[in-house]
Amino acid sequence: MSHDLVRFERRPAAGGGCIGIATLNAPKALNALSLEMIELLDEKLEEWAQDPDVHAVWLDGEGDKAFCAGGDVVALVRELKREQEAGRGVGSYASHYFSAEYRLDYRLHTYPKPLLVWADGIVMGGGLGLTAGGRHRLVTETTRIAMPEITIGLYPDIGASWFLNKMPPGVGLYLGLTGASINARDALDLGMADRFVPRERRDELLARLCDCHFAPGHVDDAEALVCDVLGEFEAPEKAPGAQVWPQLDHITSLTLKGRVEDAVAAILGDDRDDDWLSANRARLEKGCPLTAHLAWRMLERHRHSSLADAFRDELVVSIQCNVLGDFAEGVRALLIDKDKSPQWRHRDVASVGSADLAAMFGAPWGNGPGPLDDL
Template sequence: MTVPVTFEEHATRDGGRIGIATLSAPRALNALSRDMIDALDARLAQWAEDDAVHAVWLDGEGDKAFCAGGDVVALVGALKREQQGEGAPGDFARGYFGAEYRLDYRIHTYPKPILVWADGIVMGGGLGLMAGASHRLVTETTRIAMPEITIGLYPDIGASWFLTKMAPGVGRYLGLTGASINARDALDIGLADRFVPRAERQALLERLLDSEIIPGTADDAEAAVVTALDGVEDRSQAPLGQVQPHLDHIQALTNRARVEDAVASILADDSDDAWLAANRSRLAAGCPLSAHLTWQMQGRHRHSSLADAFRDELVVSVQCGVLGDFAEGVRALLIDKDKTPRWCHRDVAAVPETDLAAMFSAPWAGQPSPLDDLT
């Protein structure tokens, strides 16, 4: 079976190479399957050791999405089979999320420049691929979101760590509401590094291939990438932002000690701004347990290491399927598409501490975490 990721190596002017990886499942908006994750991780490991590969370029096929997230439908299908006796509950999720987070961690710690062409839709797992790259490139069509609250999950893929690096309150607001942000927002809050108009994609690739790096170091490669980007960036074409103009308002809404109070504050907001209203509606219909997880995970990892955040996320993500609302959320939104999920809890205030505590209990009791080797 062909894995929907293509790999190419293009020669640079000095005889080196640029590795190009393309997510090639445009009909599924390049959603990440386990096979895609494994193939990409293996090739990145190979390119990291190849001295002739100066840099890596990662993008998605088609003009709609870089990557719309993980293959959550496959995850729910596996959970149902496990419930029917085909394996232990959560086995597939543990393997899937473990491999995904390992790939994301590799990108965060990669020894060479990685450029991510984040054009179009970037959600969930797609943001996981983007967030740790050394050069995160956004365009006029970029739309980024972590709408996990709509499917009974929470912002994972390292978001428990990187959302806390934003201005106070912003990460929690984005996680609680699943807000959609554009390229200007991504630049403002630290999720993107450069704005490159979509029409300049090929010109940028050509500039990279015209680089001279050999005999080179990682710093030489970085300098060549920066020079190439300098020639195509044009922030004057970026759309107007949504987060920065509302920053004071967002912080006033989320400056609360408890998630129950923050949710109540957001839901009681009477602003008629269209973006704020859409975010408010998404939270109102979202999973109560997910709101708690979003809040707690960012609190737990405000001062932790990235590796510790990934290890904690692996526990919670598996338990979202085994004990939580993940399967029901995906059913309602993506399988049956009735958009009427039957959450386990009536509202955020109704989530008991015992149910929340269970989400942080490792399902591999007493055994090493599959991500213990991350440092």
């Protein structure tokens, strides 16, 4: 395990103690989350949560292109192939990976100290899982957020079954079905970000946080100080123009349907002349039919559930996407062979049978305890 995959720093604060800084350090891979990175980050966050000298935590990514472009899906497919060739333990690596990832995401959502996430550049999939759990989710002019699982045969996971339901009616479903890319203004409008801070002010903001006189052990005081500092740096008027909000009523009209087949048909049949909507339609048209069903079903199942319940359910479905679904084929086509011609198991959304869909919700551990039962 290489500790260089995540850099950790304790930057001294003016009144004693420190700010804990964790930096994802795989810029050539756009800081895609490997299992090793997940485990390193989870271990350090647990340590910092218990350390009275750490007043707040800052999470970001190395490089100027991405905070985190998602999970290391190529490694997941590689390990699945090895398990299949060995004829044993099929899905074991996926179970380990997703259990660790969702446990980390849950830790972020429930972190006991101020947690700031610098969501600059590309934020996709697993990167959004890290961002969503932050107490202070900071976006910049370069932020581009997406859940593009429709292109690889997964589905919006990392707690998205829960937090996409917090958006205006139909919007979370639209993002999940189309893999739409949204900017910082959209993220603020939809509750996926808290403040806009210009990218050029990152270092200044960190320095200002370290100038604070935090009182050891007083989390509420630390939270107040962090909020005061962020108020000095936020500049929402500099955010790019909204893409989602001007289309809100239109998106709602497309997605508030009784069946996923109807929503997909409405989106694909939409002829509104708009580049963003057009790109979203094209992505859905080429996307995985099973993913569309899973996105619909998971949002339906977790409209009123707890975050922990959503993660437990997502663990089952994510493992089965690896073992039974289209995930390996989607990753092959997009990221390994790069032919961009996936051979999905179903011709279209209407062709997905109830038995195929039901199989995705069968827990690999049967009626026994699951890996995330303790959340």
